[in-house]
Amino acid sequence: RHCGSKAVVSTQSTGITFPTHPIPLVLSSDTGKVMVKFGASGNVKPGHSVTAVNKQPVSGLYTANDKPILDVINDPASYPLTITFGRTKASANEKLMLASIFHSLFAIAAQISPVEQSSGIKELHTEKFTLRCFQT
Numbered sequence: 728r729h730c731g732s733k734a735v736v737s738t739q740s741t742g743i744t745f746p747t748h749p750i751p752l753v754l755s756s757d758t759g760k761v762m763v764k765f766g767a768s769g770n771v772k773p774g775h776s777v778t779a780v781n782k783q784p785v786s787g788l789y790t791a792n793d794k795p796i797l798d799v800i801n802d803p804a805s806y807p808l809t810i811t812f813g814r815t816k817a818s819a820n821e822k823l824m825l826a827s828i829f830h831s832l833f834a835i836a837a838q839i840s841p842v843e844q845s846s847g848i849k850e851l852h853t854e855k856f857t858l859r860c861f862q863t
Contacts (some may be wrong), residue, residue, distance in 0.1 A: 740778055740813035741770045748803040750810070756788050760815060761796045771812045779811035815856065825858070833860050 753765035754777070761777040778784065783791040790796055799805050800862055817825070829851060837847030851858040 740811050742809055742811040744769055744807055744809045746807045748806050754797065756797055759787055761788060775812040776812055776815045778813045781809050829858055
């Protein structure tokens with residue numbers, strides 16, 4: 728059996744100007760990107776990552792000026808601060824991990840299903856993508 732997936736990724740971004748420190752979001756940098764871990768502000772929710780600071784694109788954990796993004800955000804002297812958030816495209820490694828987890832769930836569901844000859848989980852729908860399992 729083989730599972731394949733096709734992901735449709737949203738490229739919409741949301742810029743928010745924060746007038747003063749602190750911002751009402753909890754950010755983390757444990758994935759190689761600065762991401763919203765907790766909290767929401769407008770359309771920005773957990774899972775969104777910082778894509779620009781003061782309209783300057785960021786690269787990984789650093790601003791265009793090679794300053795750590797979290798240092799800029801945590802510095803009260805940086806305010807007012809405009810931060811752009813968006814859903815970034817998943818890396819090849821993240822896609823492999825997602826496919827592996829989905830295939831494991833598919834196999835477990837097929838085995839524990841009370842219906843004989845169950846084909847397991849066929850599709851997983853989210854607001855950002857649909858993951859389908861194609862059996863070959």
